[in-house]
Amino acid sequence: MPIYLIGMMGSGKTTLGKILSDILDKKFIDIDTEIEKLERKKIHHIFLQKGEEYFRDVETKILKKTENEDAIISTGGGIILKKENREILKKHKTLFLYVPIEILLKRIDTENRPLLKNGKYKLYDIWNKRKELYENFKKIDLKNFDIYESTAKILYEICEKxxxxxxxxxxxxxxxxxxxxxxxxxxxxxxxxxxxxxxxxxxxxxxxxxxxxxxxxxxxxxxxxxxxxxxxxxxxxxxxxxxxxxxxxxxxxxxxxxxxxxxxxxxxxxxxxxxxxxxxxxxxxxxxxxxxxxxxxxxxxxxxxxxxxxxxxKNENYYEGIIEAFKLAIIDGNISLFLDNIKKIKKRNLNIIMDIIKFSVKTKLSIVSKDPFDNNIRKILNLGHTFGHSFESITGISHGLAVGWGIKKEIELFGPNIKDKKLILDFLEEIIPENIYNMNININKLKKFILHDKKIIFKNQITIPIINTVGNVELKKIDILNYL
Ligand SMILES: NC(=O)c1ccc[n+]([C@@H]2O[C@H](COP(=O)([O-])OP(=O)(O)OC[C@H]3O[C@@H](n4cnc5c(N)ncnc54)[C@H](O)[C@@H]3O)[C@@H](O)[C@H]2O)c1
Known part of the structure; x- marks a missing residue:
């Protein structure tokens, strides 16, 4: 099923279309790019050499070809000018991405935009001519939203309950x-x-x-x-x-x-x-x-x-969730869900996000149900948190990223020779921003915070989850000063 994105130039049809295609595992087609490929010329050359009417005819030809595609399709801003095109678009899911002209003026340049050859402010005339035609389609107002917020707004129109x-x-x-x-x-x-x-x-x-x-x-x-x-x-x-x-x-x-x-x-x-x-x-x-x-x-x-x-x-917050879920995978053993899908994770592919959520719910609740009041086995969920909380308090870096840093630090201190060390660290390094991943913290500062941790039982004795190997994390009582 094709999903068409329409709207003024600069409203995000191509950028958002590509992100949506990664999220939904669908093909992405940009009609303007297809026209340029077919004609072997840039759009402004087609306009210059053959005129707008010729361009619009090629546009219609390509639009018709996309009707059988299961794809996210971004269109040129003027596609709605022809009645024939509007009728095709009305047969399918077509979303009008609305962004006010004042914002568009800041976003766009005039390169390869033949209709703006006399200056950006022409945009007002173009909008006045087209706005009623756009309003025939489902409008999504994106004026207050960043890229990922806009993507989510569009997904609510595309996805089925x-x-x-x-x-x-x-x-x-x-x-x-x-x-x-x-x-x-x-x-x-x-x-x-x-x-x-x-x-x-x-x-x-x-x-x-x-x-x-x-x-x-x-x-x-x-x-x-x-x-x-x-x-x-x-x-x-x-x-x-x-x-x-x-x-x-x-x-x-x-x-x-x-x-x-x-x-x-x-x-x-x-x-x-x-x-x-x-x-x-x-x-x-x-x-x-x-x-x-x-x-x-x-x-x-x-x-x-x-x-x-x-x-x-926001990206940073999204990755915090990935790290907490990855922690559950280290405990459970299923790290391949993460390692095999790193590209999809980065592109926020919805199927992989759903798999990660379902896996995490199952894994966390199976641990919690054995120890609802956190007296025993539930404490293994604190993996990475002892050093992570101290790092968070010292640097102010947000919780999930700090836990990622904590997992790395705890591996270095307590399990430098564990079997899957490289796999775990490589994944964390991909996900955590480099400056945070490689941040060194003064050991005395860390000591001060760790000795005040809720998990300290007596003097320097602490119960801490330690990775023996992936899928085998164990709570151990240690004297923390032996490691710092
Ligand atoms: N109770 C528990 O078992 C448990 C376990 C882990 C963490 N926590 C607590 O969770 C908190 C951290 O949660 P968090 O990481 O969700 O942080 P958060 O609640 O601060 O959310 C992060 C930011 O994202 C915004 N936001 C929320 N949903 C959004 C969305 N869909 N799109 C865009 N922005 C959105 C929020 O307004 C906020 O600015 C900490 O206080 C931590 O102690 C509790």
Whole structure:
């Protein structure tokens, strides 16, 4: 089935089309490129030598050929000018990518754009002539969105709703492509600014929190308790945590303490929250600069994972989720899921993201269900976290990347000769930005933080997960000073 992207020059049809084709495993066709290949000339030469009418005829010929392609197809801005073309486009899924002229003017140059040969400001005339024709098609307003946010917005128009349950006895997890759209008739939605900016069209009157770690504090807890009291929320009502791990941690804590526990439903929207934070029933807020020092255990009543939300994440945040999932693979043994698919992971291929989420849910919950209150085996999930947390506190680098650095450091210290060391390190090196991966931290600084770690049992004794080999991670009691 062809999916056509139409819109003004500079609206992102080609850039977004290529990203979408990688995400969806579909072919990508650019009609302008096909015209240039067929004519063996640049577009402005075709215009100059043969005129616009000739160009439009070739364009129609190629458009007709694409009708049987299962592809993402980017079109030239003027394709909608001909009635014949509009009729073809109307038979298929065609999306109009709208970006205001003021933004387009900043983006485009005039090279190989024959219609702008008299200057960029001609764009206003072109828009005025075409806008009504574009409006015949499904419009996606991309004015406030970056590349990945725009890609996600388009995916919600392309993908079909699909849902399945990930079966386990510990926690109810529903995997639902486009699940976030179900929030349209729900009350008591708590979300973050960015999530509201991108997905707010699905929320009625949400409670909007700032972005990031700073929301996990006692002041927000008080404000939300007051909000719930004012709105007469009681045990039969549900509250919805819609966002990354910071939102699910905060709302999980509120849900477990308000009226001694009310119905709590999570829609985790970052990969890290889908593969880790929303699973297993731990929640926490920070206090006096101590991370996760106040919290409870309460398994949320439902977790709905919509994998499409991952696509709109900033690269760094996306990779944080990949690292936490890779940690689970080192524990479980299934690192080939990651090593064999590194290119697809980098291109955010949806099938591989879905496989990684499903694998992570299964693996994390199978560990957590054996030790729900974190007294024993669940602690192996702290792999990379002892050094990772210290690194995070010292450098301020975000959690997931710090855990990646921590895994590398812990391998160097505790398992320099393990069998699959190179495979693990090569993968981390591909994923973590070079300056972070190779960052050296003063050993005394590290020592200071590690000796205050929650996992210290007595003096310098710490229980720490140590990799024997991939698929065999063991909790060991060690004297940390023997290694630092
Ligand atoms: N409870 C647990 O078991 C557990 C486990 C691991 C981590 N955590 C906690 O999770 C938190 C980290 O979670 P995180 O990495 O999701 O960070 P986060 O919640 O801060 O999200 C990162 C950023 O991405 C934005 N965002 C969220 N969804 C988005 C989307 N779909 N598209 C674009 N942007 C989006 C957020 O607004 C934020 O700015 C930490 O506080 C950590 O302690 C908890």
């Amino acid at each position: 699909k849902s399945s349950e990930i079966v386990n006895d510990f926690q109810k997890i529903i995997f639902k492509v486009k699940g976030i759209e179900d929030l349209k008739d729900k009350k008591n939605i708590f979300t973050s600014e960015i999530v509201n900016k991108i997905y707010g069209n699905n929320f009625i009157n949400p409670y909007i929190l700032e972005n990031g770690e700073k929301i996990k504090n006692i002041e927000n807890v008080k404000k939300i308790y007051l909000y719930l009291i004012k709105n007469n929320i009681n045990k039969k009502d549900a509250i919805y945590g819609v966002g990354g791990g910071t939102v699910t941690d905060l709302i999980g804590f509120i849900g477990s303490t308000f009226k001694r526990g009310i119905k709590t439903i999570f829609y985790p929207t970052t990969l890290l929250s889908q593969v880790d934070a929303a699973l297993g029933g731990k929640n926490a807020i920070n206090f006096e600069d101590i991370k996760n020092i106040i919290g409870t255990f309460k398994v949320p009543d439902k977790v709905i994972i919509d994998p499409l939300t991952v696509i709109s994440q």
